[in-house]
Amino acid sequence: MMRKVWLSLLLLSLFLMGCIQVYEYKYGVKYKVKVIKVVDGDTIYILFPDGTVEKVRLLGIDTPEKIAKANRPNEYDNITDLEYLAIWGKRATRFVESRLNNTYVYIEFDELAGFRDKYGRLLAYVYVNGTDFNAELVKLGYARVYVEGEFKKKSYYLKLEEEAKRFGKGIWSILYQTQLSIIIQIFK
Template identity: 40%
Template sequence: MESKISLTILLFFIFLSGCIEFNNHNSNGFNDNFDFIQTHEHFYGKVVKVVDGDTVYVVAENGTKYKIRLLGVDTPETHIKNNPYEYYIDKNTPITDVNYLKKWGYKATEFAKNKLENKTVIVVFDNKAPKKDKYGRYLAYIFVSNTTYGIRKPEVFVNFNEELLKYGYARVYISNFELKDEFIKIEKEAKMRRIGLWNWSNN
């Protein structure tokens, strides 16, 4: 009888700790990502190749290979000439140094490789944006674990598209997608703090 009571108490504390852990995720803001993922078409996969800062190949669990163009963001080009009038620090200040932009294109590629290559990710499709672009690439968000890669807990995954904006590796690519306002806000903050490629001066 005593052992049964002890077991009941033990199970109660395990349950309680689980509730605390769940609440901690909520307080950290991860629950928003969990809700977003669960209410959108998505799949788990592994990033097998990073083409550049905003384009990757992902192999899904069923073996299907997808070429993913990260939705809503644009990193500087590395293989063709950049358009300096796509990157404005403010409405009057374009980044006119194309070599500077190319350098940040390579930096964005390295950032993507470090965070995504050979990692388990969640590919999430937007409810407003088209599923493919005119080149046949899938347009999607990529969520990647910010702690332990490969663990299937959507509440501990972050939106990598947003990370590119947050750390100044990309600009917002304006189109019709659900997170556009949020992306613009993140880009504005990075510009204000002169993070990443936005720390440019023409002097």
């Protein structure tokens, strides 16, 4: 009797294992997914067509944290005002929610970065209507380039960041305002 129970459990386990599809990720492939939740400006949850849910870190970028004490002074150049960073963390989150929440996007992986970070999150570029959304966050000043990691688009993202700084976009507006006030003081 006990042998039949064990055999039944074994067969049931094998059957269920065969029913579960494990996504096999590949580089150079764009996967269509649905964004089901925005955690913050650089982290989302996605749903694959097979029902698999994954947490994704937007590759190559870093937005400020929404809580002041979670930010670090000078992580965003010379910005030391942690409350200011938290304000931009909230703005970045709202922007990402407005653009991605409950929408279909494409994600793509990068061989230099690998599939996952040390926290187990997928690392991916996100595309909205064919546009690199990660790059858009940098260009608009919602994010800095995550220089601590390696990825193929790093030099492109760094150029976008420099442009955002030069024009005082988003988070970089405080640097722009500081430079402008110094120039005004010089010419007074």
